Amino acid sequence: MSLLARLDRLPLSRPHHRLLFIGGLGYTFDGMDAAVVAFLLPSVQAEWGLSNAQLGLIGSATPFGFLFGAALAGILGDRFGRRWVMMGALAFYCAFTLLAAGAPNFEMFLVARVLAGMGTGAESAIIAPFLSEFVPPARRGWFVGALAGFFSFGFVGAALIGRFVVPTMDEGWRWAQVLTALPVLMLLWWRRSLPESPRYLLANGRAEEAERVVAAFERETERATGAPLPPVAVSLSEESTVQAARKVGLGSALRFLWSGPMARRTAITWLLWFVITFSYYGFFSWIPTLLVQQGITVTKSFEFSIVIYLAQVPGYFSAAWLGERLDRKNTIALYLAGSAVSAFWLSQMTDPVMIMVSGAVLSFFLNGTYAGLYSYTPEVFPTWVRASGTGLSSAFGRVGSILAPSIIGFFAATWGFGGVFGMTTTVLAVGVAAVLVFGLSTAGKSLEELTE
DSSP states (O other), X not given: OOHHHHHHTSOSOHHHHHXXXXXXXXXXXXXXXXXXXXXXXXXXXHHHTOOHHHHHHHHHHHHHHHHHHHHHHHHHHHHHOHHHHHHHHXXXXXXXXXXXXXXXXXXXXXXXXXXXXXXXXXXXXXXXXXXXXXXXXXXXXXXXHHHHHHHHXXXXXXXXXXXXXXXXXXXXXXXXXXXXXXXGGGHHHHHHHOOOOHHHHHHTTOHHHHXXXXXXXXXXXXXXXXXXXXXXXXXXXXXXXXXXXXXXXXXXXXXXXXXXXXXXXXXXXXXXXXXXXXXXXXXXHHHHHHHXXXXXXXXXXXXHHHHHHHTXXXXXXXXXXXXXXXXXXXXXXXXXXXXXXXXXXXXXXXXXXXXXXXXHHHHHHHHHHHHHHHHHHHHTSOXXXXXXXXXXXXXXXXXXXXXXXXXXXXXXXXXHXXXXXXXXXXXXXXXXXXXXXXXXXXXXXXXXXXXX
């Protein structure tokens, strides 16, 4: 009897929800750590008398570290296991966030922020492909989309810290980073309760361990539902997965991802990650500054930012729900198109309240796109290279987040408020056309059916 068929026929229940919560908390603190930097910049500038160029380096530090962390996590996750990388990345990120909180000078702060970004990048890249390997095909899109939705809680948390901690406490910018490092306390829980992916175990010839994980899932599901387990459907044998397993390095992963029929999947996935990450980080890194330039006070701009961040929550979870009904590629296209329209709408606004409203709608659609993309990406790569494929896609997207602040800063100076979001509209429209023409339909199919 196929272990993977046994795993895929289980209804979504307590063991899956536990994984959702564990992985989701990781994404919450990842999002909080990435977003809180924007609220630290005024305090850090005052602390060390920094120039705008030095502030720009700090703004790019986390995404720069994220790029390398995401790429490295994928390679390590395919070679040494998803669970090990997930926990190690969390510890790494917490350690360097605390180091940044206590940094005595700009240079140490900058290095610590880059290294903390490596930790968040590694964790963000490994969670989705890892946990997607446990979820039945009929609910995988919702599950991974909802998992990504926990990022929104982190952004809202960062906005609240930026409003109520940073400006109200002595050295509040340091305490803000201590708050974002708290998930280190979850490590003990994760070690005890988190199993390794059965698909990874099978692909690496560890069938007995995979059997124990699947059997434990079956027992817990039966207890949680109080009903007999569904019958096992006829499916692919494990043999193809075992045969596909091989040693993964950066070179071998890239050669495979850009060879033959995989090249199209890789190209569209990398393009989508670049488009959404460029637009997203360009928008969120500049929105407080652009609001101030429109005559809104700094305090009021932070309050507006909280409203804009809150719009992420329904954006993520609505897209997670639609991903099963419209298919992932169509959901991504829909939310990218909504983002493009919203960016254009925002570019035409001058009234502060309408800027906030249109910014919140743009936030809704941008984050909904992320929910669809986090679901889609692990589905298009085979098990042996799934973490590498996801990590490298995410890493390429981070090139967009590194370039966005500088490019948008240039356009803001040259074209003004409207020009920034007019350019964003164009970038998003390219993404819509690409996913509709070249994207892969993935809803309702097993990971083996899609890739092996």
